[in-house]
Amino acid sequence: MVRPNEEVAALLQEYADLLSVTGGDAFKARAYEKAARAVGGYHADVSRLDARQLREIPGVGASIAEKVAEYFRSGHIPALEERRSRIPASVRELIRIPTLGPKKAMALYEDLHIASVDELAEAIRTERLRGLKGFGPKTEENLLHGIGLLRQAGDRILLNTAVQTAEDVLARLSAITGGVRCTYAGSLRRMRETVGDIDILVAAKDSAPFMDAFVSLPYTADVIAHGGTKSSIRTAEGVQVDLRVLPPESWGAGLLYFTGSKAHNIRLRTIAVRQGLKLSEYGLFEAESGKLIVSRSEEEVYARLGLPWIPPTLREDRGEIAAALDGTLPDPVAEAELRGDLHTHTDLTDGLAPLEEMVAAAAERGYAYYAVTDHAPDLYMQRMTDEKALAQRELVRQLDGKHRKLRVLHGTELNIGRTGDVDWPADFLAGFDLCVASVHSYFQQSREAQTRRLIRACENPYVNVIGHPTARHIGKRPPIDVDLDAVFAACGRTGTAMEVNGQPERLDLRDEDIMLARRYGVKFALDSDAHTPIHLPYLRYATGTAQRGWLTADDVINTWPLRRLKSFLRKGHGGAAAA
DNA sequence: GCCGTTTTCGGCCCGACTGTTTTCAGTCG
Numbered sequence: 001m002v003r004p005n006e007e008v009a010a011l012l013q014e015y016a017d018l019l020s021v022t023g024g025d026a027f028k029a030r031a032y033e034k035a036a037r038a039v040g041g042y043h044a045d046v047s048r049l050d051a052r053q054l055r056e057i058p059g060v061g062a063s064i065a066e067k068v069a070e071y072f073r074s075g076h077i078p079a080l081e082e083r084r085s086r087i088p089a090s091v092r093e094l095i096r097i098p099t100l101g102p103k104k105a106m107a108l109y110e111d112l113h114i115a116s117v118d119e120l121a122e123a124i125r126t127e128r129l130r131g132l133k134g135f136g137p138k139t140e141e142n143l144l145h146g147i148g149l150l151r152q153a154g155d156r157i158l159l160n161t162a163v164q165t166a167e168d169v170l171a172r173l174s175a176i177t178g179g180v181r182c183t184y185a186g187s188l189r190r191m192r193e194t195v196g197d198i199d200i201l202v203a204a205k206d207s208a209p210f211m212d213a214f215v216s217l218p219y220t221a222d223v224i225a226h227g228g229t230k231s232s233i234r235t236a237e238g239v240q241v242d243l244r245v246l247p248p249e250s251w252g253a254g255l256l257y258f259t260g261s262k263a264h265n266i267r268l269r270t271i272a273v274r275q276g277l278k279l280s281e282y283g284l285f286e287a288e289s290g291k292l293i294v295s296r297s298e299e300e301v302y303a304r305l306g307l308p309w310i311p312p313t314l315r316e317d318r319g320e321i322a323a324a325l326d327g328t329l330p331d332p333v334a335e336a337e338l339r340g341d342l343h344t345h346t347d348l349t350d351g352l353a354p355l356e357e358m359v360a361a362a363a364e365r366g367y368a369y370y371a372v373t374d375h376a377p378d379l380y381m382q383r384m385t386d387e388k389a390l391a392q393r394e395l396v397r398q399l400d401g402k403h404r405k406l407r408v409l410h411g412t413e414l415n416i417g418r419t420g421d422v423d424w425p426a427d428f429l430a431g432f433d434l435c436v437a438s439v440h441s442y443f444q445q446s447r448e449a450q451t452r453r454l455i456r457a458c459e460n461p462y463v464n465v466i467g468h469p470t471a472r473h474i475g476k477r478p479p480i481d482v483d484l485d486a487v488f489a490a491c492g493r494t495g496t497a498m499e500v501n502g503q504p505e506r507l508d509l510r511d512e513d514i515m516l517a518r519r520y521g522v523k524f525a526l527d528s529d530a531h532t533p534i535h536l537p538y539l540r541y542a543t544g545t546a547q548r549g550w551l552t553a554d555d556v557i558n559t560w561p562l563r564r565l566k567s568f569l570r571k572g573h574g575g576a577a578a579a
Numbered sequence: 580g581c582c583g584t585t586t587t588c589g590g591c592c593c594g595a596c597t598g599t600t601t602t603c604a605g606t607c608g
Contacts, residue, residue, distance in 0.1 A: 031580040061581045101606050381592040
């Protein structure tokens, strides 16, 4: 179940999209977009607020507050429905294609009656776009590429969407009596970056009450299957959720089996067979007699196979079983080991909350340190200036120590320019406690140019962390083409950390890149890149991704005590990080 | 449509790149 805030944010965003597709006042569309983001990132549940309270959300005025209130009263927003009736919903789908915006989408619809991604692909194939004003051969190529990206992500959903749905289902099923255990399994438990469908497991003697409750969840749109051991539904948002009810005595074997991955399970079964055993979702058995040996817990099953328990995030058949056998399995970094966050924003640039609120939320989470890293001037639309940065630093110094044990660091997120230069000169950079540097432009440069610019950024003595290093957006923008070996080598050499960015659409670096970087002795920063207090928990996804990359606490600079972190941030030049 | 007043209208996230055009519209961060 999505939070009411996100439900409303989606509706406001849809309204903004429809406004921009049908033309008219661009500022109005932008006002709705801004309100959508603000509502999505607001700390309180908007379904419980009246119109007056809604207006306290920045960017929400009388008109939008009334529409939101109306939505929770009647379930309808007449103005939105009126717009929908003018434009097929599938036209809106078109603007999800990178490089295709509202104007081009409308041209396709009005001139060629193209109203969906599939129809567009077909129209390109049959050369129907030839001659349409503003659509040349390069545009066709870009559109095909964009459609490919969109389809690559397929029907898989982002990790946080899956987590929210799964946790809501778990909360509802846990309330039913007779359940011994209840959790999610599958690729979600392994924290893969996207999830195809959600697997929920319940241990109970009697499955019927769980199955019945499951198929009648408030957001069940379709019941795909409704049986005694397995039921499947599709939610209103189109997510498939499977529920399996296991007898309590085979919980461990079932959890192991349904967590996967398939390749990991095959390895385990091979080991079992060599020992004259048979492993299934019901337990570990003697092959000859069929006698059950163990099944109650994952630990017991692994132990009987001669293995320690392997954390789910490592179960991808990427060498974890060999490592477990020879005792070199890493102890993956845990979220509780993180002492702070090193990449966050405020409303001084594109964040949604003021510095004081972000710091208070960080203190609430029990951090030992917290870095504010608003955007630097070269990201023009953020309108950062030297004066604003210095004024913010004053405020940061005042807040430092206000919340008992929380140390507040003043940082910035620099833009890595075309050739690897950054926004500010050395003397100004020296005033920051740390600098994250990220790619926000020139995504299409050659591999050689991208590699050079990133290496140059690493060689800057004031750049401590490379933010979201490949700049990908899952399902929307591919990673930049760069020689990661060369960049990681430069990171290792210069003492520049690589970020594992926890924003669900980024997760950047991704697991495989992390494994590669680690071989170059690179250190990592696990960051939320929060733009509002409710993004701070995204560290959870950064941690999951880091675990999948086999990182231990020692690899991660924000598990370190402040003293050790500051020493790392000095990067050999001795100046920036004063005690 | 929102906001902040220089309170009831005028500005709003600005500039660069791409691909198309032949001087610029559309998209993006």
